[in-house]
Amino acid sequence: MQLEAKSPEGPLAEKWDRHRFELKLVNPANKRKYTIIVVGTGLAGGAAAASLAELGYNVKNFCIQDSPRRAHSIAAQGGINAAKNYPNDGDSIRRLFYDTIKGGDFRSREANVYRLAQVSNQIIDHCVAQGIPFARDYGGLLANRSFGGAQVSRTFYARGQTGQQLLLGAYSSLSRQIAAGKVQMFPRREMLDLVLVDGRARGITARNLITGEIESHDAHAVVLATGGYGNVYFLSTNAMASNVTAAYRAYKKGACMANPSFTQIHPTCIPVHGTYQSKLTLMSESLRNDGRVWVPKKPGDNRKPELIPEADRDYYLERKYPSFGNLVPRDVASRNAKEQCDKGKGVGDTGLAVYLDFKDAIKRDGEEVIRKKYGNLFQMYEKITGDNPYETPMMIYPAVHYTMGGLWVDYNLMSTIDGLFVLGEANFSDHGANRLGASALMQGLADGYFIIPYTIGGYLAGTGFSEVNTDDEAFKESTAQVNAKVEKLLSIQGRRTVDDFHRELGHIMWEHCGMARNNESLEKAKSMVQTLRSEFWEDVLIPGVDKDFNQSLERAGRVADFLEFGELMIIDALSRQESCGCHFNEDYQTEEHEAKRDDENYSHVTAWEYTGDDREPVEHREPLVFENVQPTQRSYK
Amino acid sequence: MTAAKEINLTLKVWRQNGPDDPGGFEVYRAEKISTDMSFLEMIDVVNETLTLNGKEPIAFDHDCREGICGMCGAVVNGRAHGPEKGTTLCQLHMRHFSDEDTIVIEPWRAKPFEIIKDLVVDRSSFDIIVQAGGFISVNVGGAQDANNIPIPQDVVEKAMDAAACIGCGACVAACPNASAMLFVSAKISQLALLPQGKPEAARRASAMIKTMDELGFGNCGNEAECQEECPKEISITNIARLNREFIKASFFSSVK
Ligand SMILES: Cc1cc2nc3c(=O)[nH]c(=O)nc-3n(C[C@H](O)[C@H](O)[C@H](O)COP(=O)(O)OP(=O)(O)OC[C@H]3O[C@@H](n4cnc5c(N)ncnc54)[C@H](O)[C@@H]3O)c2cc1C
Ligand code: FES
Numbered sequence: 001m002q003l004e005a006k007s008p009e010g011p012l013a014e015k016w017d018r019h020r021f022e023l024k025l026v027n028p029a030n031k032r033k034y035t036i037i038v039v040g041t042g043l044a045g046g047a048a049a050a051s052l053a054e055l056g057y058n059v060k061n062f063c064i065q066d067s068p069r070r071a072h073s074i075a076a077q078g079g080i081n082a083a084k085n086y087p088n089d090g091d092s093i094r095r096l097f098y099d100t101i102k103g104g105d106f107r108s109r110e111a112n113v114y115r116l117a118q119v120s121n122q123i124i125d126h127c128v129a130q131g132i133p134f135a136r137d138y139g140g141l142l143a144n145r146s147f148g149g150a151q152v153s154r155t156f157y158a159r160g161q162t163g164q165q166l167l168l169g170a171y172s173s174l175s176r177q178i179a180a181g182k183v184q185m186f187p188r189r190e191m192l193d194l195v196l197v198d199g200r201a202r203g204i205t206a207r208n209l210i211t212g213e214i215e216s217h218d219a220h221a222v223v224l225a226t227g228g229y230g231n232v233y234f235l236s237t238n239a240m241a242s243n244v245t246a247a248y249r250a251y252k253k254g255a256c257m258a259n260p261s262f263t264q265i266h267p268t269c270i271p272v273h274g275t276y277q278s279k280l281t282l283m284s285e286s287l288r289n290d291g292r293v294w295v296p297k298k299p300g301d302n303r304k305p306e307l308i309p310e311a312d313r314d315y316y317l318e319r320k321y322p323s324f325g326n327l328v329p330r331d332v333a334s335r336n337a338k339e340q341c342d343k344g345k346g347v348g349d350t351g352l353a354v355y356l357d358f359k360d361a362i363k364r365d366g367e368e369v370i371r372k373k374y375g376n377l378f379q380m381y382e383k384i385t386g387d388n389p390y391e392t393p394m395m396i397y398p399a400v401h402y403t404m405g406g407l408w409v410d411y412n413l414m415s416t417i418d419g420l421f422v423l424g425e426a427n428f429s430d431h432g433a434n435r436l437g438a439s440a441l442m443q444g445l446a447d448g449y450f451i452i453p454y455t456i457g458g459y460l461a462g463t464g465f466s467e468v469n470t471d472d473e474a475f476k477e478s479t480a481q482v483n484a485k486v487e488k489l490l491s492i493q494g495r496r497t498v499d500d501f502h503r504e505l506g507h508i509m510w511e512h513c514g515m516a517r518n519n520e521s522l523e524k525a526k527s528m529v530q531t532l533r534s535e536f537w538e539d540v541l542i543p544g545v546d547k548d549f550n551q552s553l554e555r556a557g558r559v560a561d562f563l564e565f566g567e568l569m570i571i572d573a574l575s576r577q578e579s580c581g582c583h584f585n586e587d588y589q590t591e592e593h594e595a596k597r598d599d600e601n602y603s604h605v606t607a608w609e610y611t612g613d614d615r616e617p618v619e620h621r622e623p624l625v626f627e628n629v630q631p632t633q634r635s636y637k
Numbered sequence: 638m639t640a641a642k643e644i645n646l647t648l649k650v651w652r653q654n655g656p657d658d659p660g661g662f663e664v665y666r667a668e669k670i671s672t673d674m675s676f677l678e679m680i681d682v683v684n685e686t687l688t689l690n691g692k693e694p695i696a697f698d699h700d701c702r703e704g705i706c707g708m709c710g711a712v713v714n715g716r717a718h719g720p721e722k723g724t725t726l727c728q729l730h731m732r733h734f735s736d737e738d739t740i741v742i743e744p745w746r747a748k749p750f751e752i753i754k755d756l757v758v759d760r761s762s763f764d765i766i767v768q769a770g771g772f773i774s775v776n777v778g779g780a781q782d783a784n785n786i787p788i789p790q791d792v793v794e795k796a797m798d799a800a801a802c803i804g805c806g807a808c809v810a811a812c813p814n815a816s817a818m819l820f821v822s823a824k825i826s827q828l829a830l831l832p833q834g835k836p837e838a839a840r841r842a843s844a845m846i847k848t849m850d851e852l853g854f855g856n857c858g859n860e861a862e863c864q865e866e867c868p869k870e871i872s873i874t875n876i877a878r879l880n881r882e883f884i885k886a887s888f889f890s891s892v893k
């Protein structure tokens with residue numbers, strides 16, 4: 001298989017324009033003859049479904065939750081980037097592009113990232129027109145804040161609920177198209193297979209989560225916007241239903257999976273506090289604008305934080321990275337927190353936490369100002385921990401947060417399967433080995449509002465389609481396979497619950513394929529995952545029946561996929577004998593413990609091709625060519 | 638973090654296998670519950686035990702577990718989302734309960750929210766109300782620069798207060814008349830306050846209210862229970878604003 005990125009020729013700044021001009025168009029009257037399936041209603045899927053319907057296509061839109069408004073994007077807190085340069089502090093499209101490529105440790109495609117920066121400004125315009133109540137200054141103009149990995153203020157926000165507001169904007173546009181009859185909405189449906197006819201994506205097989213019925217849906221093209229797979233670690237900041245299933249089933253049908261081991265560990269989360277815990281809560285990165293991170297200088301100093309004088313505190317980020325300070329990128333901040341805790345300087349009951357202190361900010365700006373900026377985050381922290389961050393520093397620790405890896409896509413966001421497009425966190429495209437804060441919302445909306453409407457048109461106009469409907473053999477075969485898997489799961493009736501397996505898998509992945517990795521432990525983890533997977537298929541206990549609302553069965557299907565996908569992540573991590581961004585192999589680090597890249601041998605995207613259940617996947621490489629930036633050792637000093 | 642304790646509880650949980658099943662309470666013990674757990678984590682623990690004992694776990698909706706998606710919700714000891722003010726069920730922590738408490742857990746009960754199973758209800762009527770007009774009609778591509786229309790900070794803050802609604806349905810469950818006025822008024826207010834939403838304000842108000850009535854939600858009796866139980870503390874001043882918008886729509890506008 002040849003991976004063709006299809007980046008357009010020409011100067012960077014003209015590529016997207018030129019490409020849009022060269023793409024074939026579907027005549028307005030013909031658009032209604034095409035049906036497009038969009039799986040997912042997060043920022044990427046919701047935006048795509050709405051804008052494709054606005055253009056006149058027929059859209060069938062699917063989601064797991066009871067309403068499209070509840071997709072995981074709703075939980076994003078901090079903000080969304082754009083190169084507006086409203087604060088006049090030196091921002092530009094070029095700088096947003098550069099920061100994103102550098103933040104990703106030079107493991108992403110130049111043309112895609114530049115396009116992302118280019119459309120970022122239109123996103124803000126559109127969102128304001130939709131009625132999104134972004135924060136404003138006294139003069140009534142839009143306000144900005146800073147996020148990690150940038151020295152300019154380019155993040156737009158709506159209190160600590162930016163994801164909610166952006167998603168409700170996309171949901172309102174989607175609702176308008178549902179009312180107009182252009183979008184048919186299928187909530188409480190889970191896609192369990194992709195259906196190919198003549199090598200093209202022509203439909204999906206989905207389970208109705210209320211009745212348990214298996215349904216077939218046909219279309220001319222399929223768009224996956226099914227989010228990230230952070231829940232492979234069991235504990236993460238993702239919503240409980242976030243999963244890899246749709247993407248993984250597409251992988252098994254021939255879509256290559258790119259850089260699956262690139263997962264982001266977010267530095268500011270509420271620390272783990274018990275074995276029963278079901279998820280981790282993020283404290284937005286925006287807090288690092290005003291909060292100062294520190295640990296006691298002396299290991300084992302367990303005085304209350306208020307009683308530790310300045311002289312005995314180590315503000316290690318400010319000390320080590322004077323120019324970015326507390327706003328270093330996430331991978332750097334996370335690894336540093338781990339390093340401090342490994343040295344015995346961690347705080348709290350478990351010693352796996354560092355302080356995030358607002359004392360100085362409150363002294364400087366007053367409590368009211370801080371409350372206005374972060375009130376809801378402080379409140380959430382207090383609800384969960386019982387501590388009041390206005391009085392005592394927060395305790396934070398890194399947690400799994402975002403997955404840069406995902407299905408491989410070309411410049412058109414099409415996977416290695418013709419007619420299968422992948423958007424948002426589900427694809428691998430823009431963030432390289434590390435995503436900068438406030439860039440996922442930007443990417444999801446860029447993909448959905450401004451990119452797919454053009455590129456899918458090019459595909460549809462340039463393709464001759466055969467008549468296909470759900471009576472075709474391919475749909476029947478897929479339904480039979482899905483049914484067989486459901487039956488198999490329910491027939492095991494073993495001794496361990498689904499969550500029990502999931503928790504164990506998460507533990508293996510966190511210990512061996514998490515914030516820091518090494519070859520020996522990755523090898524060990526690979527066989528541990530294999531063993532756990534066979535135990536699962538012999539010993540899992542799923543109550544209830546298939547033709548019913550059965551949440552244990554839903555979770556079992558997702559965990560079964562995680563148990564296979566986890567191994568693929570490990571294989572990927574082992575194949576990349578360098579460190580870059582979030583992929584930190586301990587054997588490859590600079591003297592200052594920063595990730596040490598090997599551009600000579602690893603300046604590429606790794607894309608894995610499925611070849612069978614008991615065979616190793618085949619590795620393909622898309623070389624990364626840098627014509628406009630010079631890959632350097634990242635430095636945030 | 639304040640030190641965690643372990644408590645033991647008795648749960649009376651509504652179990653109902655589908656909309657046509659009459660349903661009823663079942664009693665379970667929840668043992669060794671850490672006070673650091675969230676309410677949903679406590680149900681997780683009970684569900685693990687039920688599963689291992691060959692019973693079906695309690696069905697309940699949930700997703701983000703951080704109080705923002707609006708998926709979770711149940712009536713706990715007679716209160717929507719439980720006893721803490723301004724808190725969703727997933728953000729309610731067990732430190733608010735005492736050892737040997739009995740906790741009664743029921744689904745939202747309102748005619749327009751049919752029970753799907755146990756604590757899971759069908760809230761699709763909320764989506765239908767939004768489809769009737771809870772949007773600004775703008776297509777992708779046509780917007781002007783975002784800073785072209787300044788919006789006074791206090792106006793945006795008010796719009797944001799209303800926009801914070803998570804669509805969980807607690808307001809309906811708390812209302813003796815099963816009215817959806819708080820939910821509807823939050824959307825109408827948000828969009829009516831902003832200059833971008835004004836052109837359609839009249840049509841939006843009348844269409845959303847009409848749809849709400851058609852779906853079988855009751856009338857607002859000014860009981861303010863909705864505001865009391867709203868996990869996002871959406872204010873009933875939004876209902877007053879809705880009424881103003883509705884009157885404007887009925888009397889002064891050509892759109893009815
Ligand atoms: C707590 C938190 C805070 C964050 N804060 C920020 C921030 O401030 N700024 C920022 O830029 N990014 C942030 N992020 C990241 C960002 O929110 C996500 O990357 C982004 O929202 C993902 O959007 P998406 O549309 O790709 O997927 P999602 O929003 O995850 O949507 C996935 C959709 O797919 C559906 N789906 C999944 N699988 C199936 C299936 N098999 N069948 C049918 N439907 C399916 C789901 O129902 C859902 O509708 C944050 C993330 C978290 C966890
Ligand atoms: S689970 Fe999302 S609000 Fe409770």
